[in-house]
Amino acid sequence: MASRTQQKAQARAQRVAEERAQAQRARRQSRLRILAGVVALAATVVAVAVAISAGSASSAPKTTSVAAKHVSATVNRLLGGIPESGNTLGSPHAKVTLTEFGDLKCPICRAFALGPEATLISKDVRAGKVKIVYRSLCTATCGGPQPGAFSTQQAAAMAAGLQGRAWYYIELFYHLQGDENTSYVNPGFLDGLARLVGGLHYGKWLHDRSSPQLAAAVSSDQRSAHALGFSGTPSVLVQGPRGARTIPYLGNYQTYESAIKAVEG
Amino acid sequence: MIAKLRQVMLVLAVAGLAVAAYLTYVHYAGVHPACTAGQSCIKVQTSQWSRLAGVPVALIGLLGYAAIMGSLFAPEGEESRLATLGLTLVGFGFSAYLTFRELFSIHAICEWCVSSAVIMTLLLACALARYLLAGGPAPESHSSRYSTGSSGRMSA
Incomplete structure (x- = not known):
């Protein structure tokens, strides 16, 4: 117990x-x-x-938004006062020619356009040292949901080039670019971009953009790119009095500047 | 064990911080990241998923790892362990979302982003283990006194 x-x-x-x-x-x-x-x-x-x-x-890119108007102002500041002819930006007397092979739906091309290319335009092109030629190579668009839009979208930019406004159209496209995996490239988007380009005669552009000559030029650009061994975008060919250099990938400003220095006289 | 987990987490946080710092540098310098998978890293880095409300996700990751590191340097306690757990949960959730986007929206894999996602997953596992282990039944002085007393009486 x-x-x-x-x-x-x-x-x-x-x-x-x-x-x-x-x-x-x-x-x-x-x-x-x-x-x-x-x-x-x-x-x-x-x-x-x-x-x-x-x-x-x-959200699909909107060409009528306030943001789009701001983008247009930015593009005007970048390109304003620089001579343009066809798909070439810069003085025709520039010693160095930089040819960009691009796809308007390609996000890496957008990175190039908004990054090193914008610096090249502000410094080298504006100074009359370099001119830039835009040519077409299908990459992101052909791997996306609307490969058939490639010729149409690239020709739309070339049609603006017939009025000396290709680069305004190209820059606006890149700035307002949508998701590469969506089908945002339609007549409404292309027309909206055209309406943002100052000094562009819309009726003439609308007529020109379905021209078979422009579609043929887009195809020809692709053959040229393949002949140069380019398969990705942006691919760049830099030509000058002392030869040529190719940059088949996205580089930084110094990458392109070094190539320019190597080929200029 | 808890102290060891904290050390492991510090090493992981430093690794994550280094990866995020490199990707932030790549973003702002406009250079292409070192990548064994061709242009996959550039594709991911320049995609529209690489920014959140205009801020590069690499920079958000950098700040996230810095915050995790800060919480690990805080004095050991329930609050600091919870803070680390909360931060790693957010990091893991957003990493999972970005990996989903890489696989199903961008259709490209960036090895740097995958490394960061793996580091964040390990950090979450460690943070969870650290929180749960710290809350286990602690050896209490009452308990030992009673048992010793009891056995003492029985053997007396």
């Missing part, structure tokens, strides 16, 4: 053990609630980020 003191001690130990177990349970539950809260908060943050990302990417 346990003594009264022992019984008291046992009861006390049992009570303390129960209290401790209860406290542990409560603590565990509280920690799980906090963990669930943190998971919910993290999920909310990720959901918001995904919504922002998906929202900005899935």
